[in-house]
Each structure stands twice: as C-alpha cells, then as structure tokens.
Amino acid sequence: MTISTASAPTEVIRCPDAVLSLGTLLRTWRKRALLTQEQLAERAGLNVRTVRRLEHDGLQQPRTRSILLLAEALGLDGEERAMLVAVARGPQASPERDDAAGTGPPPIPRQLPAGVAAFVGRRRELMALVDYYENANAMTVVAIDGMAGVGKTALAVHAAHRLTSRFPDGQLFVDLHGHTEGMSPVDPGDALARVLRTLGVLDECVPEHVDDRAALYRSVLAEREVLIVLDNAADEDQVRPLLPAGPGCGLIVTSRRRLIALDGTRTLSLDVLPPKEAVALFTRTAGKERVTDAPSTVLVEIVERCGLLPLAIRIAAVQLQARSTWSVGHLLNRLNDDRLAELTAGPHSVAAALDLSFQRLSEDQRRVYRLLGSHVGTEFGVTEAATALDTTVVRARRLLDRLLDAHLLQESTPCRYRFHDLVRDHVTSLLHRTDAVDDLQGVRFRVVKGLGERASRSCV
Template structure:
C-alpha cells in the first residue's frame, strides 16, 4: 500500500526548533543542527524534554546529571547549565523558572515523541471505527519517526528511565501494527521482521506468539513449533515455564485449529489512503478505543454459562451515567471466571467505545508478587493512551490522573485476580458509564452496590460438550466414559482442557482409561498438571491464604462423607466445638474451597479439593508463609510493562 507521509516534527514543518528524542538527542533549527552543550547539559535538556511543559524540580535535574554522587555545588551548576541552554538555543525556546525548578515550553510539532503519541491515538481511533487501512498508516508513520533507541548515548537512572518508557511505547506500537497486518493476511511479509524482533527481545512472549502464528499461516508448522521450543529453552534458564498464551497457541497449532488460518489477501488494486488532517492537540476522548487491545483473546470454543452470560450482557446494556456498574465473579480455581469475563467483554466492546481494559492483578500468581497500586494505575493510564511524560510520579497524583482520564468515558474494565475489596476501590471509576468486572477466587465483600455472580462447575452436558470441543466430537464415542471423565474432572473448565490436551497428545488413549486413572487421588492432580497450568497449584495457593484454623479444618475434611457433611461431623473430625467448626466452614466457603448445600448447615467438599487434601496430608511440609497483600503501596522495582506481559489462563479462575 502506498502510504502518504503524515505531518511530523522536522525542520520543514515545525514552528521553531525541533527536538528529537526518539533516538540520539538532537536539536535542529531549520537546516542547522544545534549543539546543546556538553554531556551534563544534554542530560538536563533530555530530562526537560521527557517532561515537556511540566515543572521539573532542581533535585530531579541534579539526579539526572550525577545520580547519587552530586557535589555540594550541584544546585548552582544546574542553574548555570540552564543559563547556557538558554544562550545556545534559539530565542523562541522558553525555559521558564517556576519553583521548585524549570519548565521547557514547546509548541505543536517541536518534539518527535509528541507526534508519535498523537499518531498512536489516531491509530487507536481508526481501529475503533474499523478503518484498518488508516490505522496501519498512522502506526507506520509513528514508527518511522524512530532513529534508534530513545535518548541513546546518554546514561544515568533518570534519563534511562525516560528512554525505557519511550522504547516500551515503541514496542507496543510495533505489536499493534503487526496485529493489524496479520489480520490483513500479511503473514509472509512479516516473518523476517518478526524473526529480528524475537532475536532482539528473546523473552518477549507476545512477539514469539506472533512469529509462531505468522509461520503457521505460511504452512510452516514445524518452524512455528521450533520457535516455541527455543522460547521454552530461553525461559527455563530463568527457572520459569512459558506463559499461558504461548502454551495455548502451541496446543492450537498441534491441533490444527482452523480458527488460526487466515488466507493471504487476493492481489488487487491498492486502496487510496484516507485523507486525515495533520496531528494536532488531542481533544478529550480522542483515544477512544485505544484500550480495546488490552483484552486477552476470546476463546473460540467457549462453552456454557448461558445464564451468567445473559446477566452480564444485560448489565452491560443497562449501564447508566449515574454510577459505574460493578460485577464480582467468584468461584474455585479453574472454574472459568476469567474466561467468562473476557468472553462477555468482547461481546460488549461496541458499547464501550472509550476502552476495554484488562488488568491482571496477579493476586494468586505463582511468579512474583502482585503489582503495587502505583504500578496498576500507571498501567491503566498508559492503556488509555496517556503519554508517559504526563503520568505523575507520586501515588496521589496518579489517582487524580486516573479519575480524570476515565471521567465521562464509557469504559469496560476487567480487574482479574482480586484478593480483597480494599485493593479494588481506588481503581474504580468515579463516574458512571463504566462496567467493572472483578474476578476472584475468594468471595469479595464490602463492594457496595456490586452484583455478585458465583460460578459453580459446568453442568454435565456442558462438561461433555467442552471435552468434545477440545478433543474433537468424533472421539466422544462412549457417552458413559465421557460422562465419567467429566465427573472426575469436577466439571471444571481448566481440568477438562488439561485432560483434553493430554488426550490429544495420546490419540490411542481411551476416555475410559483416562477416567480410571483420574479416580485415584494420588494420580488425579498429577494428570491435571500441564506446563504452567495446574489445578493443584490453584487450590494450593488458595489453601495458603487460609487461616491456620481453616487449614486444619480443610485437612480434617479429607475423611468426610463425599456427598454431604454438617457442622457436627466437621467438629468431630477436626476436634473442635461446633461454633468453631461453623466459623472455619464458612471461611472455606468464602475461599471457594467448600460448597454450601441448599439445606441448612449442609456442605460438600469438591472431589478435586479432596484430592489436594489427601495429597497435602500425606506430604506435610513447613508452615505456609502468607502471600503478600494485593496492591500494597510498597516500593518494588517492577517493570510496569510486565503487568500486561503474562496473560492469565482464560480457562482458569
């Protein structure tokens, strides 16, 4: 497609000098390149540029130049550097003295990183309006502004941090462009660039997924699987397994999932590019739809949950401008809470044109701790299209910026893996027009006005249907064996998907044999572990969050009747009073590890939880260490982009 060069900051189109940070720092005045001075003055200028039109404190400029080794005269030296910059730069450049520091004032077109952000917003708006060609053009123009790594050649923690933020935005834009071109059937043209990107970012699983998909669409199935093998080797060196997205794509490639196939476009006349005005100041809401890309992919074989889905769609259609609509989805690990939330979000996306956001709070993630509140807010602001330089450094500032950014917009949010209500409240929009879906493995209380939806196992029919979709309906030749297998899997979507994947890798293995294996408690949870997906891990993480009294009660229930138990039976098994038993049992219900029955004081222990209890009792270990509380305000050197790097399994809770 012949692409028109969009207006961008350069000596010919900008009013006044042009500052370039998308590569080595450069300053141009027409055809004349300006030398801003020595290395220290370049660090000062780079810091002012990454915070253009904002006051930069003198203390931050001092850190930008000397880090932690500033001399006693640092303040005076910074003031002299500012004086030298004013002298070297044209008179039209204004560096204002505003306590407690300085502010560099720029007009439209003078900074390449601003033009980059404007083009990204235009691309997002084009995607929301289904103008794919225009979106591709905007993204390609944005990426053409880059000349290398942002602010390359300059060091120091302050400047390096600003450069990293810009580099991450570039990578996000690259991924968006690749996704759009894959949708247009350009897999063959993308493969060389994708190989180069994966080589440059070997631990970036999203790029590796895109390369695998492009190779598969070219008919290079073995090469796609080799890319997966290489990625696994890279990650194993760090002591981790590939994430859900890579593993799921590998399964779909092994199964020749027809949904992965997209034909190459038919040759024909190239469409004329749409006329778009030059980038200008962004109006409120100009980033409409920019957050849509943060949703995980929807499952092509999503099964069941008809009643719950109807409730969610009805709530989404009835959202008003008076207050946000909040829904909590709770259930035991593997019951499919995230899958339902994501499926509903994709169905409702058109009703929320200002963004559909997914934030994985990792409350029960096996790797690393949960994000801090400041990190979560930064991720949400970036996803809504807020430029990095406009995101405050302090927590209070980010809270205000988040409320302003979402005010008056129609936004759908998925807050995934929440542990307690107190952690969620600061992230809730302050105005109406928004739908918030909260998923949790524990019953979330104290969210006033929230609509609770408790997910139980699939029905018998839905369980068999899902198993057939995973392994192929032709293999469900023995209805009784399929029913037995679904039952021993607890009719949990995660368990059914894992056992289905195992059956796909063993075509000669019968459903009846798989069901016999699964009836043994010592084999059941081993069979329900595959790569980074594990029923036992999910239950174990919930178990470690219990109080000691609740843990002792759960271990005692391993000898309870399979169909029903009451408070008296639980009290005798645990050796406690009925009042203590009642408190512990209700705590287990809130943790979604015990099912309340319709009759009073009746409970049932899910068989997969019983298998965990039997295994835990047989292999006692040290006292569990409490997991960290979600979204604490502690400082932690976590890259904020990592908040979106690992998608949660769509088939788990």
C-alpha cells in the first residue's frame, strides 16, 4: 500500500481504522526509514516486543506517549505525526476513555458570533455573497474590505449565518486583530494552532513550523465542507497560511486594507450606507419611540453628519437612546459642534477606529496623510496632491494609492480623490496634536527624496 500524505489525512483524522491500521502505518514508515524493528525500538526507547505488537495491531490502547516517541524515532513530519496519533486513537477507543482524556471527537465547530439583530440593507452584497458560495464548486474566497466601521464584520457574519447549510462540517471564526486597540495582529502560526485544535488535532500533534501547520490544516480540511471567517486581517501575509484548499471549503476575509495580492480571491469593497438605510439603522438602534416626533429631514441630517458610516450612526443612536432628556434636534446640534468628540460611546469610538487605521500606516504614509490634511481640501486632484507633497504626479499617484488601499482616502473618479467627512475631521484633528506636527517641515524632502520620475500627463 502506498501512503500518500496528500490523500489520506482527512479520513485518518476522522475514522482512520476504516482505511489504515496503526500496524500498517508503522511498518510502512519503519521500512521507509530503513530500520529494523529492533533499531526502531532502540531509537524510540521502547521495548522491541511493544514495537512488534504495535505492528501486528496487537495493542488495543497504545499510549500516546509511546506513539509520539515512535513518530520522533521515525522522523515523521508534523502532518504524518498527526496521522499516526489519530490512527492510534482510532474508532475502537471507548467513549469513556476519550472523555476521560478529553480527546473525544471534537464537536462540529459553530463559532460564528451572533449576527447583528437590527441588520439593515446590504441586500445586493448579501445576495452576491450567498450566491457565489452556494454555486461554487471549488474553494472560494471573498475578501470584504472597507474603511473602519463600515460594516465588514456585520456583513461577513450575517452572510455566514445564511450559509451554514452549505457548510455542514462547521463554521470557524477567527479574529486576526489586524486593527484592534492595544493588540498586535495575530501571528498566523498561532491562529493555525488554535484552528487545528478546534478541528480535533491534539496539542502534541500541532507541528512546530508554520508551513507544517498550514499543510496539516489543508489536509484536515481537504474533504470537509467548512466555512472559515477570518475577521479583521492586517494584510495578505497574515491570511495566506490560513487559506484552505479543499473544494468544499469557503473563506470570508474582512480587512480594512484591500487584499489585492491574494490569488484567486474576489474582493468586495464595502461603501457607507445609502441615506434611507442609514436612517433605518439609526431608528432601529435608538428605538422608534425616541424618533417618532422627529422630522425625517433631521434624521437624514443626523446620519449625514455621521458620514453614513454604520459605526458612527450606531454610536449616535446609542447616545440618544441612553439620554432620555435629549431630543434628536439636540443630538444634531452636538454633532454639528464637534462630531468626532461626540461619536464615542464606551469602548466604541470613531476617532479611535480611524486612529488605528492611521497608526497601521508606514511612517512615510502617515506623513503623506498629514501633509495632505494640511494642504488640500476634502476633494482634490492628483496635481494638487503632487503640489502639496512637492513631488511628481506619478509618485503622488502611487502615494495616494497606498492611502486608498488603507481606506483612508476614496477615489471618486479616476485621479479625483476625496476624504470621507469623518476622515477629513480625523486628519484635521491630527494637525493640532503635538505628536503629529513633529516634522511636517521635513516631510516634503523625504517624500521627494531620491525620485527622478517625470510627471505623467494621464491624470493631470
């Protein structure tokens, strides 16, 4: 029998004995390692009689420790080691033994967080997502990107709940903390280790190296129909090791950055809500009774002051709901005064969310952002940007592309740019912060340093 690590592992992890016995595996890998039973026993520090009995499937409940010693002695890689341990556990293990060891078959993972109760709109995006996954006959990845608080996670989770019957082997949800206050982005190796454990791989079988973990993850998922939601990814490098390969799997990634360098991925860039849906979100969150007497024009004004951004709308609505003395008119006045300061409720804050996006930029990109903030208006063309940055149009365009990728800038038409209203407020607020005005003087020099490109006329 040939043993292919590419085709067997999923069966092995689930119900190994039906395909391979522990004895067959051991014998095959021992011969591959050119070892006699005696040599293997010596290397593993086991009695040769134990090795013989194992090869003849004469031990009903081999100890995991002995199996791991054998794996070590045979020089098995992480994936093969996991296979050996899984085969050794086998379906013959009694439920009592499994329960006692905490190693029974893992439950089907149902890790999706609860969907947003008052979910509004996004009908077109939802239909496109659900349709795409339901009709896919290969592994499918969609990356949802958009600015902070635009509703990426809400949409991903809502769509994932709709798709549970399409992925009967479970749904995994991993927050990669690409943009989380006080936390660094999760290391992909750590994320893989957690997911492997969820999928039933024993702790001691999780390989050391991230590539081996990724290979085992793909093997375990090869024949399963599992939906994986990777929320809040920092960049492509963080996501790549977590791409499954099995045709039955689906992956939804959310990120504040456009993940353009992930092969075979569809991207869905999420925009702010249309005014009607924005008002519906505000009303549902604040409670109908708080807005019944309010003229609809005031409600529209409020959501527009919130830049039609779901996070901002929710915060404003929560403020109104929490303060019984406030009227909608009063809320609007406050938003007209200093909306960034108003759009904070407990741990939720638009300013903090935007600040995290800003902090994740490279130092040069941060300078470009601030420099634009002090030299251009809300809407501007590439030539104005080039002048503000004191650089060529070609270089300016490339610098602006980086801000577009981070969703701190929008492109209304090719080479016309605009700051979202709340981003405009954020960049303006930076100009008054002492930590942000440090060296704007030196910025232009650094932006142009070493550049010899000629200005392109295509966008001028």
